[in-house]
Amino acid sequence: MKEERFIILLERYFSNELSKEEESEFFSLIENDTQLKKEFEEQKQIKEILRKMEIKNPDRNAWEGYWLSIYNKLERGIAWILISLAAIVILFYGAIEALNKILVNNHIPSIVKYAYLALVLGVVILIVSVAREKFFTFKRDKYKEIQR
């Protein structure tokens, strides 16, 4: 309890927010407890070291191209979505067309026809499975808007 109060007063001391009463309470705590006094000195030392330092600024060019880089990423994201959607539609259409042609062609052995059917079915199951997993993860993930 005493330490909790000490921490709050210490932080308020560092940010010059102590009232007169709090200031006397703080210094009385320190004067009457050698451990707290030691803590105070240690924290003061660290604050003093850190006060003299700052984070290096990046190259000016970094800021000039910052927005453009984000814009490019957004633009490419849209392009990838369009490409993926178009590829799915075209592949799906191609698969149906090929299926029709293969099934009605009497020169193709039955085993190849079954293999083709199995291939199409396998791809459909795979797509449905991945889509279902993504959908359920999205519904349950409370950080869905944060990380993906």
Place this chain on the structure above:
Amino acid sequence: MEFEKIVKKNMRKGYYAALNFVGAHDEALELSQQAFVKAFKNFNKFDKSKNFFVWYYTILKNLCLNYLRDNKKKISIDLIIEHKAEESESNPQLAAERNNLKELVQKALFELDAEDREIIMLREFENYSYKEIAEILQLPEGTVMSRLFYARKKLAKKLERYLK
């Protein structure tokens, strides 16, 4: 474009926040930009009456923590801190000592847990108030003070030899 204005207003803060986690300039730039891209994609979910940076910071922090988790062995940390201009030293011996201290402090900071380093960087380097840190980290102010105290204490322990 509204989002462009938001990016330009928050990009520096975003970059420094990422730098606090990953300690490397190029990665910090990339991660802070990726976080803006994610923020844009989910912008319809953002409550515009709230502080954008607080929302963005959550996205960025998760990206940075994922990055740290996935790249544990590959991360090379740049020297990201320096002495303030007014602290420059003309005496070569003292200047060398200061350089040494800068490296010691940086090493100690990056030996801390990401969350201890985060709170120290927010307060001591970026000068956010306790209230602002509480808002960003979504913690009560008292907890911020307490976490800051213990994070500094851990830093002091790492700099023990220098402090004596």
